Amino acid sequence: MQLLIPALVPATEPVDTIKMVFIGDVMMHKPQLSHDHTVFLSDIAPLLSDADIAVANAEFTLAGRPYTGYPAFSAPDSYVGSILAAGVDVLLTANNHILDKGETGLSRTLEVYSRYPFLPVAGSGRNEAEYRSNNPLILLCKGAKIALVNVTYGTNLPSSGGYPKVSYLRERDVREQFGRARRAGADFIIALPHWGEEYKTVHNASQRRWAELFVELGAGAVVGAHPHVVQDTSFIAGVPVIYSMGNAVSNMSARNTRLELAVELNLLHHRVSGETRLLRPVLHFLWSTLPGKLTDSYMTVELDRYEGKRSLWKDKSDYDNMMQTLERVKKETGIQ
Numbered sequence: 160m161q162l163l164i165p166a167l168v169p170a171t172e173p174v175d176t177i178k179m180v181f182i183g184d185v186m187m188h189k190p191q192l193s194h195d196h197t198v199f200l201s202d203i204a205p206l207l208s209d210a211d212i213a214v215a216n217a218e219f220t221l222a223g224r225p226y227t228g229y230p231a232f233s234a235p236d237s238y239v240g241s242i243l244a245a246g247v248d249v250l251l252t253a254n255n256h257i258l259d260k261g262e263t264g265l266s267r268t269l270e271v272y273s274r275y276p277f278l279p280v281a282g283s284g285r286n287e288a289e290y291r292s293n294n295p296l297i298l299l300c301k302g303a304k305i306a307l308v309n310v311t312y313g314t315n316l317p318s319s320g321g322y323p324k325v326s327y328l329r330e331r332d333v334r335e336q337f338g339r340a341r342r343a344g345a346d347f348i349i350a351l352p353h354w355g356e357e358y359k360t361v362h363n364a365s366q367r368r369w370a371e372l373f374v375e376l377g378a379g380a381v382v383g384a385h386p387h388v389v390q391d392t393s394f395i396a397g398v399p400v401i402y403s404m405g406n407a408v409s410n411m412s413a414r415n416t417r418l419e420l421a422v423e424l425n426l427l428h429h430r431v432s433g434e435t436r437l438l439r440p441v442l443h444f445l446w447s448t449l450p451g452k453l454t455d456s457y458m459t460v461e462l463d464r465y466e467g468k469r470s471l472w473k474d475k476s477d478y479d480n481m482m483q484t485l486e487r488v489k490k491e492t493g494i495q
Contacts, residue, residue, distance in 0.1 A: 175301040177426040180210035181351075182247075182445075183384045183404035183419055184218040184254075187238060189228030190410045194456045196238050199408045200245035202460045203445060206421060207246030211300050214249040214307070215242060215407060216353070216384045218256050221271045222264030228410075230315070231259040236271050243275065249296070253282030253311040253326045254353045254385065261316055265323045281351070282309035285323045294326050295340045295348070303347065303428040303435055306340035308333070308378070311353035312385070328352060328369065337376040346435040347426055350378040355386045355403055360415060360491040362390050362402040374398045379437055382422050388415040391492040392442075399440045408447050408459045418484045419445040419459070442494060444485060452477040 182203075187196070200207070207213040219232040227233045242250070250272065258265055269285050272278055279298060284290025295306040310328045318325055326332065340348050350373040355366050370381050374395045381400040383390070390403035405419040423441035428434075444462040448454065452474045462485060465471065465478075472478040489495060 173430040175303070175428045175430060177212070177300050177303060177305070177428060178210045179212045179214065179305075179349075179424045179426070180207055181214045181382050181404065181422040181424070182207070182407040183216055184387065184406045184409065185215050185242060186406060186409040186411075187219045187226075187228065187232060187234035188410035190450075191408075191457055192226050192228065192235075194450065196235075197241045197244065198454070199457050200242065200247075200459055202458050203421065204245040206443065206461060210246070210248075210423070212249060212298060212305070213247045214251060214351075215247045216254060216351075217242070217250040217252055218254045220257060220260045220264040221268040222260035223267060232256050233260055233264065239271060239275065239278075243278065249279045249281065249298070249307070251282050251307075251309045251351055251353075251384075252280055253309040253351075255311055255313055255315050257283060257311070257325055258314040258316040258318060262319060262323050265325070269323065281307045281326075282311070283323060283325045287322065290322065290324045291339070295336045295343075295345070297340070297343050297345060301428060302430055303426065304343065304345045305426070306343065306345035306348045307351055308336045308340065308348060308373075309351040309353075310336075312355075328354060330372070333372065334376060337378075341377060346428065346433060347379045347437070348377050349424070350381045352381070352383050353385045354383055355390065357386050358388055358413065358415070359386055360388055360390055360488060362393075366402055370395055370400045370402075374400075379435075380424055380440070382424075387411060387413075389418055389420050389488050389492060389494070392494060399437075401440065401442070406447060407445070408457060410449070410457070411447075412449065415484060415488055417447045417449075418462075418481070418488050419447060421445055421461075446481045446484075448477065
């Protein structure tokens, strides 16, 4: 699968544009449980809803009561509805926290997701049929088949090796998923790894090696998560690699953890030839506000829409923190 970046497409060409938006770790730490989660992603709802496909990393389980935060997450079932109401269409489950409540917790999580008739889920499966159906996850949009390969470096609790099953970052399994994507006739494959070193704004050698393998196997884009901060980006053989988007919403406040990316991928799909081309990715900086900073709750905002609006902040120092973090991360990652 080769990445092509066209200049202009004639208006007469039978070409459809497919907009995809990806956000990072959607979390539910213990302090978040006492707040109205319907507002957490409400400010970025226009960005998500405007996409043909919006994808989020669901870094929690739905293992039932008692609801818990770090280190073993179990969020209320209703959290799913709020995430979908903000415009998210697809959830990723291959992450290190998905087995926080064991395989029983994973099974219940996937059972809750199955109650939503139009909610595709990648990265795991309750049984062999569901796992193979979701890994890779094939999405049909405007005539194009888009494959999502979601894998994690590991899980905090071990897997038994049976079902329910999580997609791990293992070469044999990765090759198998890419092979199934090609055999299914995927027009475009996106690798979505959960990888890297936490709190580091520059990718490591392992991430680079895996990214090279993804590209070799046919990935047209690589969009990563897990480090809880934004990492640098690169191109490998013309394929864009976004090493880490950071968080989407959380209670984290450590250095750089509140600045995030939403990654916008625009695909051009030719209805006659079937050729699918990717325009240069658009990166949207986000900021995860904490209670008492901008509003009384948690709310993730598009940073550029709030730049220069310091007066809106309840805590003006948080606006300053946002702008200082933006400049620092830009310098460390080279992202502009």
